[in-house]
Amino acid sequence: MAEEGAGSIGPLHGLRVIEMGQLVAGPFCGQILGDLGAEVIKIEQPGKGDPIREWGRALPRGESLWWSVIGRNKKSVTVDLRTQRGQTVAARLISRADILVENFRPGTLERWGLGYEKLSARNPGLVLTRVSGFGQTGPYSSRPGYGSIGEAMGGLRYIVGDPSTPPSRVGISIGDTLAAVFAAIGTLGAVYERTRSGRGQVVDSAIYEAVLGIMESIVPEWVLSGYQRERSGAILPNVAPSNVYPTADGGWMLIAANQDTVFARLAAAMGKPELASDPRFSTHGSRGERQQELDALVTEFTLTQHSRELERLLLAHAVPVGKIYRPADMVTDEQFIARKSIVSTDHPTLGSVPMQNAFPRLSRTDGGVRWPGPQLGEHTLEILESVGGYSRADIDALRAGGVL
Template identity: 70%
Template sequence: MTTPAPPRSAGPSTSTADTDRADGTPGADPTTSAEGTTGGPLQGLRVVEVGQLLAGPFCGQLLGDLGADVVKIEDPSRGDPLRMWGRQRPKDQSLWWSIVGRNKRSVTLNLREPEGQDLARALIAEADILVENFRPGTMERWGLGYEALRELNPGLVMVRVSGFGQDGPYAARPGYGAIGEAMGGLRYVVGDPSTPPSRMGISIGDTLAAMFATIGALAALRERDVSGRGQIVDSAIYEAVLGVMESLIPEWQLTGYQRERTGAVLPNIAPSNIYPTRDGTWMLIAANQDTVFGRLAAAIGQPELATDERYATHVARGDRQVELDNLIAEFTVTQGVEELEALLIEHAVPHGKIFRPVEMLADPHFQARETITTVPHPVLGDVQMQNVFPRLSRTTGTVRWPGPELGAHTAEVLAEVGVDETRLAQLRERGLA
């Protein structure tokens, strides 16, 4: 068994230097593309992504952010539907796609046709990871199931993201992030108790499943270093949601307690809430620990509250949560937000303003850490977006380019598996690429 060779130094154009994968077979492993070098801790890994919309592609984004060479296969006629998503589309460009498609090379192939499937197999044969998020059985119908692919590439890690997982009575059902959020328990506890179950303002079910899928992929690669063999990573959206639901299950099983919607607070965790300010904004204050509450009591000019038996302990504060929140709000509403923040900083009380993009872009901490990065876009000019997280001290990832135009890298990538210009023209004429 061999491990991937160190990446070649970047050159001015696409590199097709060969490296060995962990199963010992050679694979093309470009360290540069037309957009620039890959970089990052996953440099040298080849990922083929055949998913669409969010759960699979977000997994691909995370791997690409960390330096993997992500080859995204899309349908030639329309591409990933995410290219059309988003409330704002300046110059007919999806801002959502500019993020989820970043650091990827777009290749168009018709996977419903045998020749398109053959070309996909040629790319997957040289890949470390395959990411897909179709309904279970789809890849098998296309001749791209794991059993067939591992004959070509025994070291392949196949990441499969779906609504309900690859087996079980619900596996064949269509599953979206919203369904997983409902089934995994999140929707029931989100919102105000006076309203029906609510949703988060983002596609949290899809992104959680993608994050678990990414963890699974990296774990499978680590195991491959030992065994030389790939495996399937099965990430179900509803299970990913359940995975972050804390003690929801044993609370019911052992005590019969059912968590309910509680709005801006967690029951019995006090004080920890958003509080009004004089200028109409809000400040989040989290001072539920005994020592921290003492500092908050001093900050609001009532240090005696820290020793008052009604508020002196975690349990007592929880029992009087509404009463205590009202007491704190009576003080905060007399303060401007900047004045209040200075006071909380002085007394080392954990707090945070409620940020929107306008506050994020102006905030000195965001700026100092480059939490938001600026990426050149061929149509929109400079686009600001979230940077790569987490950060690594030596080999952190980068945003090398935004989501590319459909098929922008088809010729480049297919050339790596022997498709010349003449054949590519024929494929395009027949709607296969």
């Protein structure tokens, strides 16, 4: 069991979630809800399960560590949703749930006889959370839509990377996870609204719109002024100094001192307090106009310092500074340790598996990591009996028929 959060029930304790998605976009929404204490029952294909069980470059003993994280705090039930009997089982479980999360291509639930009209007729308070590439409506709704496509069409890919190279990607599934986060927010909004109306509703989270939602002011900048943001590598144009700077020991430190008062403190730390009143650098605008020149001055300074010395010096002057962290840095950092940002949970074959904790923190009813991604079908009997109301004989018959 988890080192941290095992005794906490979380603020969503008492809510039951059926998760029917796979890979990242739907399951990450389920992970968030589970981290906050909801009972998350994941329905998977018998014999195969969620493909994420096989994803990741590091597969110790053939086990996906990615699955350990995204499948955590969930219960695994195997049901063949492509069969009529399997769809009946799913409908029975959903009728006794608060939330259904799915990220199939739009129309899939309807083909299985599990559209919202039918489900809500049996369970009027059901919140159906649907995550897809392009949403449930519009001319693109039926297109296959992975997170990478949403990142491209939502505007993120175009501005990520060095201007001398083609558009780059962020090194994680950011489009999928953004859509999942927005889906979780929408789900909680729908659950809260249900306390007034007694009725559920459909939450429609599209990946491309989730990406678009974090793109700051790029749309009005283009429409009203014709300004198009371009790829700018490690900087934001005209925001200086704020960059990654090399150190004498071959390290890299991110220094963010673009505000007037903070730049004055950086100049003092550099031994050049006069830079703060120099007309070339005294205002945000002037520093932005001379961004390359200013970065060269900061680099000249940082190359005389070892990483730890530089960090101590800048922090002593209240200048925001941070090392570019890798996992090896995270697991030993005193801030991560003090706040239990990374916790360990017991895995049946891998032993202790560390992973990021549940966020954000709540002062009274905090969430937590209670167990890692379960074995395929581990909770089938328990859930079909306790939630579905099936007898052992019924369950044996379903197994014999290849439904479970």
